[in-house]
Amino acid sequence: MFRLRLRTDPYWAALAVRDPEEILSDHAWCEQKAAATALSLINHYPDSPELVDAMTELAREELEHFARVIAMMRRRGLSLRPQRKDQYVNELMAWRHKGGDAAVRLRDHLLVGAMIEARSCDRFRVLSENVADPELKNFYRELMESEAGHYTVFITLARRLTGRTATDERWNELLEFEADIIEKYSKGVAVHG
Numbered sequence: 001m002f003r004l005r006l007r008t009d010p011y012w013a014a015l016a017v018r019d020p021e022e023i024l025s026d027h028a029w030c031e032q033k034a035a036a037t038a039l040s041l042i043n044h045y046p047d048s049p050e051l052v053d054a055m056t057e058l059a060r061e062e063l064e065h066f067a068r069v070i071a072m073m074r075r076r077g078l079s080l081r082p083q084r085k086d087q088y089v090n091e092l093m094a095w096r097h098k099g100g101d102a103a104v105r106l107r108d109h110l111l112v113g114a115m116i117e118a119r120s121c122d123r124f125r126v127l128s129e130n131v132a133d134p135e136l137k138n139f140y141r142e143l144m145e146s147e148a149g150h151y152t153v154f155i156t157l158a159r160r161l162t163g164r165t166a167t168d169e170r171w172n173e174l175l176e177f178e179a180d181i182i183e184k185y186s187k188g189v190a191v192h193g
Helices: 010-017 020-044 049-075 087-095 104-130 134-163 164-185
Strands: none
Touching: 010 020, 010 104, 020 049, 020 104, 049 134, 087 104, 087 164, 104 134, 104 164, 134 164
């Protein structure tokens, strides 16, 4: 579906499960940032009813996920650690066109959103397959399915608003770019780390 060039190595899951407080904290912040990104897109493109509706629903779902992660942490006696920069996301954001046509900028922003959701889906898949704890296994499986739906929202919006052919060509460019950077990010205890 996503055609990621590099799948997440199960070794990353082994690292992540060693520090549940860190991975769950990072996961919570990823959900919060995803909600904020959806709201930011509404602010930048209020004249697109389709985008406003889709991003409103996405922001709601991401905040629900944030609340679920926090609740899971509290049940386990874990605390939310301070937010930190997500270098993987920052590198993806640098790939976007910054000037020129507004439709091109929108397409790139939506594609980066799709990529983040695709990679998160892949990470949650690996966690669900490699975590021994049944509650976490089911939790990550559910979130994997949700992230796949969020990917679909972003890629579908990009295709509808800026054209399928140009979007698919640009998606292939982003897949190559992401493959080059993801190799650096399978060594840390973070969703994209």
